Amino acid sequence: MQTCIYLDNNATTKVDPEVVEAMLPYLTQYYGNPSSMHTFGGQVGKAVKQARQQVAALIGADDSEIVFTSCGTEGNNAAIRAALQAQPEKRHIVTTQVEHPAVLNVCKQLETQGYTVTYLSVNRQGQIDLDELSASMTGNTALVTIMYANNETGVVFPIEQIGLRVKEYGALFHVDAVQAVGKVPLNMKTSTVDLLTLSGHKLHAPKGIGALYVRRGVRFRPFLVGGHQERGRRAGTENVPGIIGLGKAAELAQTYIKDIKHEQQLRDRLEKTLLETIPDCEVNGERKNRLPNTTNIGFKYIEGEAILLSLNQYGICASSGSACTSGSLEPSHVLRSMGLPYTTLHGSIRFSLSRYTTAAEIDRVLEVMPLIVERLRALSPFNNDQADWLQGREVLVG
Ligand SMILES: Cc1ncc(COP(=O)(O)O)c(C=O)c1O
Numbered sequence: 001m002q003t004c005i006y007l008d009n010n011a012t013t014k015v016d017p018e019v020v021e022a023m024l025p026y027l028t029q030y031y032g033n034p035s036s037m038h039t040f041g042g043q044v045g046k047a048v049k050q051a052r053q054q055v056a057a058l059i060g061a062d063d064s065e066i067v068f069t070s071c072g073t074e075g076n077n078a079a080i081r082a083a084l085q086a087q088p089e090k091r092h093i094v095t096t097q098v099e100h101p102a103v104l105n106v107c108k109q110l111e112t113q114g115y116t117v118t119y120l121s122v123n124r125q126g127q128i129d130l131d132e133l134s135a136s137m138t139g140n141t142a143l144v145t146i147m148y149a150n151n152e153t154g155v156v157f158p159i160e161q162i163g164l165r166v167k168e169y170g171a172l173f174h175v176d177a178v179q180a181v182g183k184v185p186l187n188m189k190t191s192t193v194d195l196l197t198l199s200g201h202k203l204h205a206p207k208g209i210g211a212l213y214v215r216r217g218v219r220f221r222p223f224l225v226g227g228h229q230e231r232g233r234r235a236g237t238e239n240v241p242g243i244i245g246l247g248k249a250a251e252l253a254q255t256y257i258k259d260i261k262h263e264q265q266l267r268d269r270l271e272k273t274l275l276e277t278i279p280d281c282e283v284n285g286e287r288k289n290r291l292p293n294t295t296n297i298g299f300k301y302i303e304g305e306a307i308l309l310s311l312n313q314y315g316i317c318a319s320s321g322s323a324c325t326s327g328s329l330e331p332s333h334v335l336r337s338m339g340l341p342y343t344t345l346h347g348s349i350r351f352s353l354s355r356y357t358t359a360a361e362i363d364r365v366l367e368v369m370p371l372i373v374e375r376l377r378a379l380s381p382f383n384n385d386q387a388d389w390l391q392g393r394e395v396l397v398g
């Protein structure tokens with residue numbers, strides 16, 4: 001299979017070889033059911049318990065507060081539904097316009113089921129306004145669900161400041177921390193967060209395993225109903241190898257997170273040099289409060305997809321922070337909410353690094369990007385500021 005310079009780690013990450021090694025015995029030798037009464041199953045149960053402790057340690061939680069799920073999407077669905085079921089008399093939800101579809105589409109569905117949803121706006125930097133949050137809250141607000149860090153721009157929201165405001169109104173606070181866990185130190189013991197979602201495949205564990213943190217004392221109705229697994233909070237025989245892998249990945253992340261500066265330095269060099277060597281480009285989103293591994297850059301007057309295809313020819317994997325995601329012709333809802341001009345919106349690229357990214361890989365990207373942009377701009381009919389008339393077309397593509 002073809003390998004590449006992989007700068008798409010916010011989409012998914014490589015499974016760490018130590019994670020694979022930890023998982024293997026649970027795919028071969030130890031296949032017992034952790035709920036079984038016999039010793040064979042019991043030893044698997046012990047390994048699951050250890051993995052729970054490893055995940056809890058990464059986010060400063062108690063192991064009884066960790067529920068294993070199948071992915072981040074399930075975690076978000078389960079958290080939102082549980083929070084609403086715990087307070088059936090309240091019918092209002094607050095979220096933001098820039099959430100992942102695994103939150104936004106749940107909220108849209110809830111709107112058809114009698115809930116009212118406030119979608120907080122973001123400014124040009126991708127930040128929300130805390131006063132807009134407070135103004136939107138009422139005694140009827142059951143839940144505030146806001147992401148820790150944005151998957152497209154890496155912009156980090158002030159979660160604890162948000163949480164303090166949420167608590168003033170007695171609502172529950174859910175945080176989609178899928179992009180933050182493993183990149184940002186978290187401590188649930190000193191946090192205002194009630195429910196927090198994480199996903200294995202974003203932190204070098206395999207796909208198909210995640211976890212939901214449920215603060216002790218928060219009433220939680222299971223999303224999947226059936227057997228008594230996960231102390232009755234998530235039915236279904238456990239994905240044991242996945243759980244063991246997530247535990248190992250969490251343990252490795254705890255060590256790695258202390259050294260994340262290295263990754264940040266590579267990201268900063270990539271960003272700074274691209275801005276210096278390529279005219280008419282800018283970073284999308286606030287640069288200060290941001291994940292250390294992510295940069296989203298808008299290259300004016302060209303199409304993001306064309307840049308991606310050219311990068312692909314050089315064996316470089318990145319992602320379009322802008323348009324046509326998954327075959328849809330809609331530009332990114334995140335960048336649109338930030339009010340980016342049409343000319344930047346369509347030419348935005350996300351580079352997301354990992355602990356495996358090397359200086360030599362960054363050098364290669366820095367070598368080819370100016371050539372790609374120059375070639376595409378030479379072909380573009382809109383390669384100057386007169387293209388700003390296109391602004392008026394935003395309505396058409398929106
Ligand atoms: C912010 C955020 N939330 C949720 C998800 C969904 O996670 P999963 O792919 O594990 O369902 C993602 C994955 O892209 C994400 O970036």
Ligand code: FES
Pocket residue numbers: 303304305322323324329331345346347
């Ligand atoms: S990038 Fe596809 S429509 Fe603009």
